[in-house]
Structures are given as structure tokens and as C-alpha cells.
Amino acid sequence: MATRLSAYLSLAALTLPGFLAVILGLVALGSAILFACWFRARKQYRDVLSLTGLSQQVLQTGMEPTSLYRVISAHMRRLTPHAALVVQIEPGRGQSRPLTIVEGGQVLDDSQYAEIGPGAYDWLKEHRQILVVPDFDRSPIEPLRLGGTPQSGLYIPLTVQDRFLGAISLQSPRRRSFGRRQQTPFAVSAEQIALGLDGARLYRKEQERSDQLMLIAEVSRKVAAILDLDTLFSDTVKLVADILGYYHASIFSLDRKQRIITMQASSNPAIQERGITVPWGTGLIGHAALGQVIVANDVRQDPRYLAHEALDRAAAEVALPLMVEDRVLGVLDLQSDRYGSFDEDEISILRILADQIAVAIEDSQIYRAQQEQSWVSTALLQVAEALAEESTLEEVAATVSRLAQLLTGVEHCTLLSYSAESDEFCLPVSGNAPGQPPSCMLRYPSEEIPALKRVAVSGTGISDPAALGPLARLWGNERENGHRMLAYPLAPRGSLMGVMLAQTPNSEDLPAPQRTILEGIARQAALAMDNAALLAAQREEAWVSTALLQVANVIASGSYDLDETVSTVVRLIPMLMGVSWCAILVREPEQHRYAGVASYGLTSNLQDLPATPLYSYDRLPWLDDLQQSNEIQTLDSPMDGSALGLEPADRGQIETLALALRAHQHDLGLLLVGAQLAAPALAGRRLTLLSGIASQASLAISATRLYEQAVRRERLEHEMNLAMDIQTSFLPECCPDVPGWRIAVEWRAARGVGGDYYDFVQLNTSQLGVSIADVSDKGVAAALYMALSRTVLRAAALDTRGPAATLERANRILLEDSRSGMFVSLVYGILDIEQGLYRFVRAGHNPPLLLRAADREILTLEPAGIVLGIVPDPALEEQTVELAPGDTLVLYTDGVTEAWNGDEQEFGINRLKQILLENCSLAPDGLIQRINEAVYEFVGNLPQADDYTMVVIQREPES
Amino acid sequence: MTTSQDINHYHALEGRYDALRASELDQQLQQLLDTGADTIVLDLGDVTYVSSSALRVLLLAHRQASDEGSELVLTNIPQRVMRVLRMAGLDRVFGIRTV
Known part of the structure; x- marks a missing residue:
């Protein structure tokens, strides 16, 4: 363009007029263009x-x-x-x-x-x-x-x-x-x-998004403020449905163990009422539970969609997992009645909401757990406090039962105590006197309920009622199988003391916190039971000691009177032991029998009977078997009180126990005790106590007997001494001094007072009555009879002529008082001092011996004659012997010849004769000494039963 | 006391009846007398010794039996015991039955 414009300008410059014209033209054109441009620009503007x-x-x-x-x-x-x-x-x-x-x-x-x-x-x-x-x-x-x-x-x-x-x-x-x-x-x-x-x-x-976020924020804020999980669920679905404007909102929780998803709350009251359970992995919700957001913007197109009859307008649905970190806590399910409702924006907002809800649920669960924990702690503290106040097993059982029902909602809860001794479980009854062991309302031998013993070992619960055997009837609902039975072992120090049984109100398992509390109660109960047992043991021990002390005191303070002692014991035992009856039989070995001396609690007590009942143990040999037993025996009928005619006043099933009463190895008798079977078992310390009382009683009976014996002996000795004094005074102070004669006597009574005597009666200057006698029996009675017969004989001797007439007369007098059955054997003769003649009779007495010095021979003088005091005519035969100088007449009683060496051997007449022959040159006192020595040598130390008397008369030999 | 006739009660004694056992013998005999038997036969075959105390008991029982119309008879008397009885002249008092 610039090139072209410079080309025009160079052309115009070649022709100046043309150039000017061109300039003007250009200016005009430019102006026109500029105007047109301005106009267009203005319109465009x-x-x-x-x-x-x-x-x-x-x-x-x-x-x-x-x-x-x-x-x-x-x-x-x-x-x-x-x-x-x-x-x-x-x-x-x-x-x-x-x-x-x-x-x-x-x-x-x-x-x-x-x-x-x-x-x-x-x-x-x-x-x-x-x-x-x-x-x-x-x-x-x-x-x-x-x-x-x-x-x-x-x-x-x-x-x-x-x-x-x-x-x-x-x-x-x-x-x-x-x-x-x-x-x-x-x-x-x-x-x-x-x-x-x-x-x-x-x-x-x-x-909209902002509005929705505001709403979500509002929902979240509200949700976060809810601590109670149930309220959280129900309020959340209401908020989501109301504020966010969904057709239906619901929240589900997962049970991984059961693999089911359960609706916790729905915005639709009808659905809330009926509830929904979704199997694992089915439906939109089931898939969401695996951790993915599941969207169905057109439920008709989604094969996973599960229609619900109450939600017929559901068009779109989204199921959002409620997750904290990678844990799915539940599912938020939203339904819309417009297809395509859930675009990505909406979903991303709902994810935020789901996260908020999840956090709220987690918080709520933590809060709930804390609440539960604190509740459990508080509850257990209450249990501990309550149980600490209980001092007996029954109180512990009652408190445990009450608290378990109150705190855990179990229908029943009870404690069974366990006795290792009898291997049985026991349902204790309340209302025992202190010091007595708990009695059982019901007993369950452990072999009947093996399941219970297993629980004790493993600590697991029982839910099969069949396994409970007789326990299933404990609460009288054995037909309702729906209940679960929970059993907890109570083994505070490793050894089983019992079992806590609880029954759930229905077939459901108890919720975890309640189970925790129940376990806690069981632990506390075990400790409380242990404490109660220790306390009971202490009390019982103290009680046993006190009781024994009481028994000892009562017995010791009594007099030494057997009747009083046994009466005290039989009254004390029922008082201390709570037994129905008791009786004491005293053993009388000489009569082979037991005497029922005292009882308590019988229809007619032994001490009140007119005559003491006697039980020969020849006929009831089991009585003596019991006496020999060192242990307490339980008696079965007929070997019990009824066999002895002892009828308990307290009727009912009674168990009879027998204890041997023994002291210093002497069998003293039996203590029989009857206890109601229903009463607290006579076991453990109570048996110890019973044995203790029996020992005390034995000692007391023994002491009483010894005392009685001592008194009797003392009295006897006193009598004996008296009698002996009297008797000795009867006997001549040894021997009359007779010129040409040597006389010696030996007199020894076997038991203080003898039945033997000798006598010398000076009839006249040349005649001396000489007698030796042996009264039947020994002791005081014999001494008295001896005194009588001596007096009678003396009187008769002085009064009559010959020995036979004298004894016949004496016999008549003695027969007049023959009730005692006493008799006397004697030799009575009249010695003619000058002629050396001995004219005598022998009334059943040992025949006198005549030792002839010249021939060194012995004559046994044995005229006939019966003891005096028995028959009217003793048939006495008189005999007369002559004693030459040096001859010796020996009168003796059977105490000499029948001296006994314990080996079934008597000293005998032959030994006596032998000694006389060997010592015929000795004077009477020498002879007696030799005889004494020989007898002593023969019998040794053996005490002799018979009196021992000799009268030896020797005619002086011619010097 | 029984009225039935010809009831014999046989009882054997044994051992040594010294003074210490006299009361025991007394009880035994008393029991025998209490049975009311017409005849009580005491067998002394195994008796080694009879003291005067025991003799007295036997005599008492003998007398009681006579009083009650029954009889106490001794039998199978060893020589040793017989000697004592003879000595006391009681062999003429007791009824003695030879076997």
C-alpha cells in the first residue's frame, strides 16, 4: 500500500498542476471517506x-x-x-x-x-x-x-x-x-x-451451588451437634430430605459380622416403621457399602436398583458410603423423583455431606462408647460399693441379683456357691444365724450339671438349656427355650467358689456394655463372696472358740457329779449347734452295757425316766463298734436312735451322728446327735466343734468318774482302816504265854480288812482253846461276820464242854442271821497243855498239819465237818491228836496254800509240807518265817486275793 | 417267774473265781436265776479255782434257788474244785450231778 501511494505521489510530482488537482481531489476524497468512516463508526459504536x-x-x-x-x-x-x-x-x-x-x-x-x-x-x-x-x-x-x-x-x-x-x-x-x-x-x-x-x-x-452448600453446611452443622446416634440418624434423614428437598432419604448401618445392612432412619415414616434390611452386596446400597458412590440417574435403567413399594415415585437414586478414612460406617441413600437429578456437581456436594455425616456418626459412636464406658464404670463402682457393705453370702447373692437386674436388664441373676468338699453347687438360703454355714435351698451335684463345671473352668456362657439339667427349672421356665443363660465362674483366688447365673430377657444376646457390667458384677461378686467366706470363717472360728470355752466353763464350774455333767452337755449341744436332739450313753464295761444317762430333745428324756435305760452291747454290738471308732459316724436306721428307743420330739427327716466319748484311753460312752436334714449341714467347723464338745464332755465324765472313784476309795479306805482297827483289836496281841509250849502266829489281810482270824481262849488253867477261821468273802462285811463269829465262838467255847458242841452251838447262832449268805470255815480245838492233847473239830476248814519231830513225818488232820452258817447240822467229827515234845501243830487258812503265782499254780499243801519237813527243828516263829519266804518267792509281787493266816503251836522239845 | 415246767438252764463257768471275781459270778448267777428256769446247771469243767468268796456266792444262789422252788446243780467239777468243796463240807450241801 505504501509502495503504491508513493508511486501515485511520484507520478503527481511529475505534473505539478495535475499534482495540485490530484491533491485537492485527494483531500476531497479523503474528507468524504473520513465522513463516511465517522458515520459508520458512529453507527457501529x-x-x-x-x-x-x-x-x-x-x-x-x-x-x-x-x-x-x-x-x-x-x-x-x-x-x-x-x-x-x-x-x-x-x-x-x-x-x-x-x-x-x-x-x-x-x-x-x-x-x-x-x-x-x-x-x-x-x-x-x-x-x-x-x-x-x-x-x-x-x-x-x-x-x-x-x-x-x-x-x-x-x-x-x-x-x-x-x-x-x-x-x-x-x-x-x-x-x-x-x-x-x-x-x-x-x-x-x-x-x-x-x-x-x-x-x-x-x-x-x-x-444454586452456593445455596446448596449453605444447606449442606446447615445440615452438617446440625448433624454435628447431635451426639446421640439414634437421634443423629433420624434427624439427618429429615434434614437431608427437608432442606435439600429429596423425595426420600435414609441412612443404613453395616454389620460386618452378620453381613447385613440395616436401615437406621428414613425420612418416610412408613418405611421408618417397617424398616429395611439389605443383604451384603445387593442393591445400590449394598454396592455403596463397599466404599463406592453409586448413582442411578434413571433407576429404571439400573439393574441393581431395588424398588420399594412405598417409594413409587423414585426416579433417581444415589447411595453414598459414609466413610471415615477407609472405613465404611454406613450408607446415605437419597432418592429423587426426577430423572437425572444427580449430576456430578450435586454428587460432589453430597460427598461432602456424606463425609460430614460420617464424621458425626463416628463422633457419636465415640461419644456413645465414652458414655457407655463411663456408665459402665459408674455402674461397676455402684456394684463395688454395694457389695462392700455385704458381709454374708446371702446378702452378697441378694445384692448381686438386684443390681444385675437393675443395671443390665437381665431377667434373673443368682449365685450358686460351690463346695469342693462335696463337689456340688448350692443355692443358698437366707436367714442363717451368724456362725452357721450357709444352708442350701437346693443342691446340685456337679456331675448332674457337667456344663456348669465346664463354665467354671473355661469361663464361657451356657445358652443351651438342656445342658443345664435341673438348673433349667431354677426359675421355673424350662419350657421357654428362647432365653439365654449366661454363667460366670466365681474364682476369686484361683479356686472355684461358685457360679453366677444370669438369664437374658429374650433370645437376644446382651448388648456389649451390659455384658461388660455383668462380667464386672461377677468379678465383684467373686471378691465379695471371698470376703464373706473369710468373714464367715473368722466368725465361725471365733464362735467355735467361744462355744468351746463356754462348754469348758460350764462343765468346769459344775460339781463332780456325773448326772449334772451329762445333763449340762446335752443341754449345751442343741443350744450351740442347732441340732434337734442329743443323748449321752455311758459305757459300763463290767455289765457289758451302756446306760442312757441324759438326753435333750427327745419325747421323753433319759434323765426323766423312772429307770435308766440299759443297752447291752452283747445284743447291740454296733454300740461298741461306734465306741471304737475314732471318727464321727453317721448312723443309718436301724442303727440309730430309734433302735435305742430314743424318739426325737422334732419330727422330720433326721440324720443321726455318733461320737465316741473317750479320755485317757478309756472308753466312756457315746454321744448321739440328731440333726434335721434340712438344717445347715453338720460339716466342717461344726463337726470340729462337735468333736471339741465331745472331748470336753469326755474329760468331764472321766474327771467325774475318777472323782467318784477317789471318793469311794477314800471312803472305803476309811472304813477299812476303821474295820481293821476294830478287827485287830479283836485279835489277840499274839500269843499266850504257855509254859512248855511255843506259839507263833501270822496274820495278813488281803485287802485291809480280812476275813481270817485266830483266837486263843484260856478255858481253864490246863486248857487253851485254839481256833483259826476263814470267813467267806473279804472286806468289811467279812470283818463284821468275823467279829460276830468270833464273839459267838468265844461265848460258846466258854459255855460248853467239847469243841464239837461249841461249834454246833455257834452254828445255830450264826444260822439265825444267814441272810448275808456268809459262812465261816474254822478249826477249833482244845489244847491240853499238860497232856499235850489237841481235841478239835474241823468245820470245812483246811486240815491242820501235825509235824511229828521224832518221825519227821506230817499228819494231815481231816475229820469231817461242814462250814458254819450254812446248814443246821454241820456234821462235825471230833478228833484228838497228841503232841509229843518237839511236835508242831500247824493251823493255816487257804491264803497260804492257795497263794497264787498268776501262772495258774497254787503254792499248795505239798510245798507247805515240804517246808515243814525241811525245817522240823525250827521253832514256830522260824517256821513261819521260812513259810513266808517260800510263799513270797513263789508268788513274787503278785497281790494276793486272800487273807493269809497261820497259827503254829509247838510242844517244847525235851532238852 | 415262768410257770412252764422242766426248763433247764445250762451255764458254763470258766477260769479262776477268786474274791475279785465273786461279784461278777454273783451277777451271772442272778441273771440265770432271773430266767426262772427250773433247774440251773452250772458246768464247772473249766473252773480252775473257787475262792471262799465265790463259794459264798454259789451258796447264796443255791439257797435262793431252793427258796424259789428251783434247783442249782453243779456238774463236771474238776478235782481241784471238788477238793475245796469237800474240804468245806459243801459237797454235801450242793446238788452235784456227775456227767
Whole structure:
């Protein structure tokens, strides 16, 4: 261009006039051009101004149909006259209808005016070019008939950067109203309108998005404020449905173990009521539970969709996993009644909402867990506090039962104590006296309920009622199998003390916190049980000691009276032991029997009976078997009280125990005790106590007996001493001094007072009565009889002539008092001092021996005769022997010849004779000494039963 | 006391009846007398010794039996015991049955 202009200028410069003319011409032309340019520029400026304002105006309508129509209509009228203006806007996602605006300001029914013109809209959408229809009659495009008959039309696409936003059509009643030249301003206008629309749509969308975010924020804020999980679920679905305007909202929770998804809340009350459970991996929700957002913008097209009859208008659905980090806590499910409702924007916003809900759920769960934890802690603290106050097993059981029901909602809860000794479980009854072990309302041997023993070992619960055996009837509901039975072992220090049983109110497992509390209660119960047991043991020990002390005191403070002692013992035992009855049988070994001396709790007590009942152990040998036993024996019928005629006043099932009473290895008797079977078992410490009391009683009985014996012995000794004094005073102070004779005597009583005696009676100057006698039996009675017979004999001797007559007379007197059965054997004779004759009779006595010194022989003098005091006629035969000088007459009693060496051997008459023969030269005292020595040598230390008497008379040998 | 006739009660004694065992013998005999037997036969075959105390008991029982219309009879008397009985002249008092 510059080159060409310089070419013209160089040409003009060649011809100056021409040059000037050219200059002027150029100036004129330039002016004209400049004007034309200015004019066009001004119009363009005005158009530009108008168009710039247009996009702003469109934008400001905010897509509101009436305002949008006004702006577009006003603009179009400025460009060209037209009969009808139609604007159709491409629908956005989620919008089902195009926005159609027609001249007249009315948005008309879409069914009638679905398009700006049949065929035109799609053509414009495809070609993105202005379409001019000069004559509808010659065009395939159909006009929109709005009253008149349009002849020509102009169709303008609205596009922004290749995006088709819609179209505008103008219809005119005249043919060729829209020339091709007019296309440019329309194109520019369309561009501006499209820009405005796009802006408005964006703005609107942003507005919506912002509104939605606000709503979500509001939902989130509200959701976050809810701590209770159930409230959280129900409020969330309501908020989501109400505020975000969905057809239906629901929240599901997952149970991974059961692999089911359970609806927690629904915005639809009917569905909330009925509930929904979705199997794992099925439906949209089931898929969402795996961690993916599942969208179905047209549920009819999605095979995963599961229709719900209450939600018949559901068109689109989105299921959003509620996730914290990578954990799926649940699913938020939203349904819309419009197809295609859930575009990406919406989904991304809903994801935020889902995240918020998930966090809220997690918070709520944590809060709930904390709440539960704190509740559990508080509850267990209460349990601990409550149980710390209980000191007996029954109280512990009652408290545990009450608290378990209160805190965990179990239907029943009870404690069974376990006894390793008997290997049985026991349901304790309440109301025991202190110091007594708990009695059992029901006993369950552990072999009957093996399941319970297993629980004790493994600590697992029982849910099978069949395994419970008789325990299933514990709460009287064995037919209801729905309940679960939970059992917890109570083993505070490793050893099983019992089991806590709880029954759930229905077939459901207890919720975790309740289980935790129940476990805690079991632990606390075990400790409390242990404490109670220790306390009970302490109490019992103290009680046992006190009781024994009482028994000892009572017995010791009593007198040494057997009846009083046994009466005290039989009264004390029921008081201390809670037994029904007790009795004491005292053993009387000499009579082979037991004597029932005292009882308590019988219909008629032994001490009240007119005669003491006697039980021969020859006939009831088991009595003596019991006596020999070192242990407490349980008696079965007929070997019990009933066999002895002991009838307990307390009727009912009674168990009889027998304890041997023994002290210092002496069998003293039996203590029989009867206890009600229902009463606390006689076991453990109570048996120890019973044994203790029995020992005390034994000692007391033994002491009493020893005392009685001592008293008796003392009395006897006293009597004996007295009798001996009397008897000794009867006996001559040894021997009369008879010239030509040597006399010696030996007299020894076996038991203090003897039955033997000897006597010398000076009848006249030449006659000496000499007697030796042996009264049957020994002791005081014998001594008295001896005194009697001696007196009688003396009197008779002095009164009569011969020895036979003397004894016959004495016999008559003795027979008069024969009730005692006493008799006396004797030898009585009259010694003629001068002639050396001994005329005598022998009344059943040992025959006298005559030792003849000259011949060194012994004569046994054995005339007939019966002891005195038995028969009226003792048939006495008189005999007379002569004693030559040196001869010795030996009178003796059977104490000498029958001295016994314990080896079934007697000293015997032959030994006596032998000694006499060997010592015939000895004087009487020497002889007696030798005999004594020989007898002593024979019998050794063995105490002799018989009196021992000798009278030895020797005629002095001639010197 | 029983009224039935010809009831014999046989009882064997054994051992050494010294003074210490006299009361035991007394009880035994008392029990025998309590049975009301017409005849009480005491077998002394195994008796090694009878003291005067024991004799007294036997005599008492003998007398009680006579009083009650029954009889106490001794039998199978060892020589040693017989000697004592003879010595006391009681062999003429007791009813003695030879076997």
C-alpha cells in the first residue's frame, strides 16, 4: 500500500498542476471517506453500545422468563419488525423442559409449543448457523402458528464457544422480511444474548451451588451437634430430605459380622416403621457399602436398583458410603423423583455431606462408647460399693441379683456357691444365724450339671438349656427355650467358689456394655463372696472358740457329779449347734452295757425316766463298734436312735451322728446327735466343734468318774482302816504265854480288812482253846461276820464242854442271821497243855498239819465237818491228836496254800509240807518265817486275793 | 417267774473265781436265776479255782434257788474244785450231778 501511494505521489510530482488537482481531489476524497468512516463508526459504536448492554441485560434477567423475554423482545424490535418472537433455551442437566418464550409475554404450555419450530431447533443445534426462511410455503421448516399465518422466519442459534445454548426465532406475516444483509447484527445480537444467557446460567448455577452448600453446611452443622446416634440418624434423614428437598432419604448401618445392612432412619415414616434390611452386596446400597458412590440417574435403567413399594415415585437414586478414612460406617441413600437429578456437581456436594455425616456418626459412636464406658464404670463402682457393705453370702447373692437386674436388664441373676468338699453347687438360703454355714435351698451335684463345671473352668456362657439339667427349672421356665443363660465362674483366688447365673430377657444376646457390667458384677461378686467366706470363717472360728470355752466353763464350774455333767452337755449341744436332739450313753464295761444317762430333745428324756435305760452291747454290738471308732459316724436306721428307743420330739427327716466319748484311753460312752436334714449341714467347723464338745464332755465324765472313784476309795479306805482297827483289836496281841509250849502266829489281810482270824481262849488253867477261821468273802462285811463269829465262838467255847458242841452251838447262832449268805470255815480245838492233847473239830476248814519231830513225818488232820452258817447240822467229827515234845501243830487258812503265782499254780499243801519237813527243828516263829519266804518267792509281787493266816503251836522239845 | 415246767438252764463257768471275781459270778448267777428256769446247771469243767468268796456266792444262789422252788446243780467239777468243796463240807450241801 505504501509502495503504491508513493508511486501515485511520484507520478503527481511529475505534473505539478495535475499534482495540485490530484491533491485537492485527494483531500476531497479523503474528507468524504473520513465522513463516511465517522458515520459508520458512529453507527457501529451505537450498535456496539446497544449490543454490549444487551448481554448485560440478559445476564441481569438471571434466566427469569419474563425479564428475559422483555430484554430480547425489545432488542429484536429495534433490529427488525416481526410478528412473533420465540426463544428456546437448551435444557440444563436435570431440567426436563426447554424454556420457550413467545411474543405476548407468556410462557406457553410446552406440549403445544415444544419447539421454536418443528425441525428448526435441531437444525440450528446441528449447524450453528443463522437460518433464513423467506417463504415458509417453500421450506420444510414449519412455522409456529400463534394466531396469524407466518410467511417468513429467521432462526438464530445461541452459542458460546461451540456450546449450543438455545435458539431465537422471529416470524413475520410478510414474505422475505428478513434479508441476508441483516444477518450480521442478528449474529452479533445472538452472540450477546448467548453470552448473557451463559453468564446468567453460570451465575444461577453458582447461586444454586452456593445455596446448596449453605444447606449442606446447615445440615452438617446440625448433624454435628447431635451426639446421640439414634437421634443423629433420624434427624439427618429429615434434614437431608427437608432442606435439600429429596423425595426420600435414609441412612443404613453395616454389620460386618452378620453381613447385613440395616436401615437406621428414613425420612418416610412408613418405611421408618417397617424398616429395611439389605443383604451384603445387593442393591445400590449394598454396592455403596463397599466404599463406592453409586448413582442411578434413571433407576429404571439400573439393574441393581431395588424398588420399594412405598417409594413409587423414585426416579433417581444415589447411595453414598459414609466413610471415615477407609472405613465404611454406613450408607446415605437419597432418592429423587426426577430423572437425572444427580449430576456430578450435586454428587460432589453430597460427598461432602456424606463425609460430614460420617464424621458425626463416628463422633457419636465415640461419644456413645465414652458414655457407655463411663456408665459402665459408674455402674461397676455402684456394684463395688454395694457389695462392700455385704458381709454374708446371702446378702452378697441378694445384692448381686438386684443390681444385675437393675443395671443390665437381665431377667434373673443368682449365685450358686460351690463346695469342693462335696463337689456340688448350692443355692443358698437366707436367714442363717451368724456362725452357721450357709444352708442350701437346693443342691446340685456337679456331675448332674457337667456344663456348669465346664463354665467354671473355661469361663464361657451356657445358652443351651438342656445342658443345664435341673438348673433349667431354677426359675421355673424350662419350657421357654428362647432365653439365654449366661454363667460366670466365681474364682476369686484361683479356686472355684461358685457360679453366677444370669438369664437374658429374650433370645437376644446382651448388648456389649451390659455384658461388660455383668462380667464386672461377677468379678465383684467373686471378691465379695471371698470376703464373706473369710468373714464367715473368722466368725465361725471365733464362735467355735467361744462355744468351746463356754462348754469348758460350764462343765468346769459344775460339781463332780456325773448326772449334772451329762445333763449340762446335752443341754449345751442343741443350744450351740442347732441340732434337734442329743443323748449321752455311758459305757459300763463290767455289765457289758451302756446306760442312757441324759438326753435333750427327745419325747421323753433319759434323765426323766423312772429307770435308766440299759443297752447291752452283747445284743447291740454296733454300740461298741461306734465306741471304737475314732471318727464321727453317721448312723443309718436301724442303727440309730430309734433302735435305742430314743424318739426325737422334732419330727422330720433326721440324720443321726455318733461320737465316741473317750479320755485317757478309756472308753466312756457315746454321744448321739440328731440333726434335721434340712438344717445347715453338720460339716466342717461344726463337726470340729462337735468333736471339741465331745472331748470336753469326755474329760468331764472321766474327771467325774475318777472323782467318784477317789471318793469311794477314800471312803472305803476309811472304813477299812476303821474295820481293821476294830478287827485287830479283836485279835489277840499274839500269843499266850504257855509254859512248855511255843506259839507263833501270822496274820495278813488281803485287802485291809480280812476275813481270817485266830483266837486263843484260856478255858481253864490246863486248857487253851485254839481256833483259826476263814470267813467267806473279804472286806468289811467279812470283818463284821468275823467279829460276830468270833464273839459267838468265844461265848460258846466258854459255855460248853467239847469243841464239837461249841461249834454246833455257834452254828445255830450264826444260822439265825444267814441272810448275808456268809459262812465261816474254822478249826477249833482244845489244847491240853499238860497232856499235850489237841481235841478239835474241823468245820470245812483246811486240815491242820501235825509235824511229828521224832518221825519227821506230817499228819494231815481231816475229820469231817461242814462250814458254819450254812446248814443246821454241820456234821462235825471230833478228833484228838497228841503232841509229843518237839511236835508242831500247824493251823493255816487257804491264803497260804492257795497263794497264787498268776501262772495258774497254787503254792499248795505239798510245798507247805515240804517246808515243814525241811525245817522240823525250827521253832514256830522260824517256821513261819521260812513259810513266808517260800510263799513270797513263789508268788513274787503278785497281790494276793486272800487273807493269809497261820497259827503254829509247838510242844517244847525235851532238852 | 415262768410257770412252764422242766426248763433247764445250762451255764458254763470258766477260769479262776477268786474274791475279785465273786461279784461278777454273783451277777451271772442272778441273771440265770432271773430266767426262772427250773433247774440251773452250772458246768464247772473249766473252773480252775473257787475262792471262799465265790463259794459264798454259789451258796447264796443255791439257797435262793431252793427258796424259789428251783434247783442249782453243779456238774463236771474238776478235782481241784471238788477238793475245796469237800474240804468245806459243801459237797454235801450242793446238788452235784456227775456227767
